[in-house]
Amino acid sequence: MVLCHSRPFAWYPERVRTKRNKKRKHYLGAFDLPSGETVLGQLTLRGPATLLNLHSEMYFSRVEPGSCVKGSAQTGECLTLIDCRSAGTGRTSFEHAPTRYHADVFPHFVAVGRYLFQPRAPYITAAHFTATDLNVLFNDYDAFGSLIDARPVMDAVLQERRGMRPVQSGDQPQVCYFTGKTNIVRTSTVLGTISVGHYPTHTMGGSRGVSIKNRIFVSIEPREAITFDDAMTCIDEIGCFLSIAAGRNQGIDRISLTTTHKIGDYPEPIAIHPSYPWKAADKIEHHTPHSADVPLDPIDNYAEFDQVFRDWLSRQPGWRAARLRYLGCMRKGNHYDVERLVAAANMFDILPPEAVPPDGGLPIDLATTRDECVISLSKHVPSADRDAALSALGRLGKSSLPKKVAFRAAIVEKVFAGRFPDLQFIASVAVKCRNFLVHGGQSDLEFSKLEHLLPFLTDTLEFVFAASDFIEAGWDASRWNSSSHSWGHTFARYCDQYQFASVDLRSTMGR
Numbered sequence: 001m002v003l004c005h006s007r008p009f010a011w012y013p014e015r016v017r018t019k020r021n022k023k024r025k026h027y028l029g030a031f032d033l034p035s036g037e038t039v040l041g042q043l044t045l046r047g048p049a050t051l052l053n054l055h056s057e058m059y060f061s062r063v064e065p066g067s068c069v070k071g072s073a074q075t076g077e078c079l080t081l082i083d084c085r086s087a088g089t090g091r092t093s094f095e096h097a098p099t100r101y102h103a104d105v106f107p108h109f110v111a112v113g114r115y116l117f118q119p120r121a122p123y124i125t126a127a128h129f130t131a132t133d134l135n136v137l138f139n140d141y142d143a144f145g146s147l148i149d150a151r152p153v154m155d156a157v158l159q160e161r162r163g164m165r166p167v168q169s170g171d172q173p174q175v176c177y178f179t180g181k182t183n184i185v186r187t188s189t190v191l192g193t194i195s196v197g198h199y200p201t202h203t204m205g206g207s208r209g210v211s212i213k214n215r216i217f218v219s220i221e222p223r224e225a226i227t228f229d230d231a232m233t234c235i236d237e238i239g240c241f242l243s244i245a246a247g248r249n250q251g252i253d254r255i256s257l258t259t260t261h262k263i264g265d266y267p268e269p270i271a272i273h274p275s276y277p278w279k280a281a282d283k284i285e286h287h288t289p290h291s292a293d294v295p296l297d298p299i300d301n302y303a304e305f306d307q308v309f310r311d312w313l314s315r316q317p318g319w320r321a322a323r324l325r326y327l328g329c330m331r332k333g334n335h336y337d338v339e340r341l342v343a344a345a346n347m348f349d350i351l352p353p354e355a356v357p358p359d360g361g362l363p364i365d366l367a368t369t370r371d372e373c374v375i376s377l378s379k380h381v382p383s384a385d386r387d388a389a390l391s392a393l394g395r396l397g398k399s400s401l402p403k404k405v406a407f408r409a410a411i412v413e414k415v416f417a418g419r420f421p422d423l424q425f426i427a428s429v430a431v432k433c434r435n436f437l438v439h440g441g442q443s444d445l446e447f448s449k450l451e452h453l454l455p456f457l458t459d460t461l462e463f464v465f466a467a468s469d470f471i472e473a474g475w476d477a478s479r480w481n482s483s484s485h486s487w488g489h490t491f492a493r494y495c496d497q498y499q500f501a502s503v504d505l506r507s508t509m510g511r
Helices: 151-162 228-246 302-314 316-331 338-349 364-378 384-394 401-416 423-439 447-473 477-481 490-508
Strands: 026-032 038-044 051-056 069-073 078-086 090-092 100-113 124-131 144-146 176-178 183-189 192-202 212-221 252-259 270-274
Touching: 026 078, 038 069, 124 228, 176 192, 176 212, 183 302, 212 228, 228 252, 228 302, 228 316, 228 447, 302 316, 302 447, 316 338, 316 447, 338 401, 338 423, 338 447, 364 384, 401 423, 401 447, 401 477, 423 447, 423 490, 447 477, 447 490
Parallel strands: none
Antiparallel strands: 026 038, 026 069, 038 051, 051 100, 069 078, 078 100, 090 100, 100 270, 124 212, 124 252, 144 176, 183 192, 192 212, 252 270
């Protein structure tokens, strides 16, 4: 017997979809082009291979880049194809047969619902989605369970059923449950109110058994209605945070939007199918996140999670470019090359001014000499060498890449209290390798001897970047560091390899 509470969220798009069409990938119907023409076609949803095939006996205009195509499927769904691309209208001619016209249209997004979607209208009131590792990041372990000894509660469980007919209980009853508390976290951020909650479903039971299945959703409720582009940006921002928190890139699925449009008394959701969805990366078994390894625990340390999440999102506008570069590095998983090392170092160069040490300025006499050199060089004919010299003079007194990396590494060293005794040295070696790979020329290190340590040097830069980011946002790294960890997060894996790899690096460098 199962005790459970399962009331579907009102916004969930599959609430109105039948079991048969949940996996629908093909839609036949009539499509209205931006030119006003209506053409028959078939839409196939297949990720990057998503395509609308249009066919007509009459010539129809080309679908211009960036436009929307709206259609009505024969099965009743309303389809909105957003940000479309098309090579143009082609034709097929045969002798003694009429000419037929055709076109292939690629949409970046497809909205499916019971009404046509208006992507440019600011009428989206909520966005919802799932992600790969939500069950790990929000490990609400007491929400579901089963009783070891269900005999004391069986009479209460069967009371309702016994009101309809006699039901006997046996010697080994089983009771599984869901507490009924759907909300896991709910917090107010610069993007609006963001909540994470359970969406449990259950079978009614019978001779084949009974089950409870759950899926966790993230919901974004902006302070005022927003457009489609703004909604997708919000999803991307949170997807970036979840990826860093989980230690691997997240796949984002089951996107739906709630708008001010209502059918009856309830808002009717729209399902969104991106042609280039976020995909989960790193399939290595031991790289699967574990709740004991991830840096944040919203269940037992909610205040810390709330602080980090809100602060991280508030700094996203200035940090976006650097964090996306970090995300690009993470997507490579266990693949390391020189390009990844260079990208990891360059993250620090595009941080906002408040995240790096301030410019030190120059003594008056040195500043005077610099200005004189700039005036003298400016008189020469423009050339690569002249421009390089001017560029170098312009950087005098500015915060350099080595200084930026050292500044961020100091944040990590302070909180981890001796866990990484040579972190500054290792980070400086990583930067020197990056400079050699970018600029070449003379170097005080032999890169060939360090090639086998390329993954460790890359991991050092990535760890310093992400860990210092979370620490500044309010992450209690000392609490996390006081526990033992496996390999279920990039932070944990770096800690595990640090001692051995740092000894190898010192030996290679002759220290």
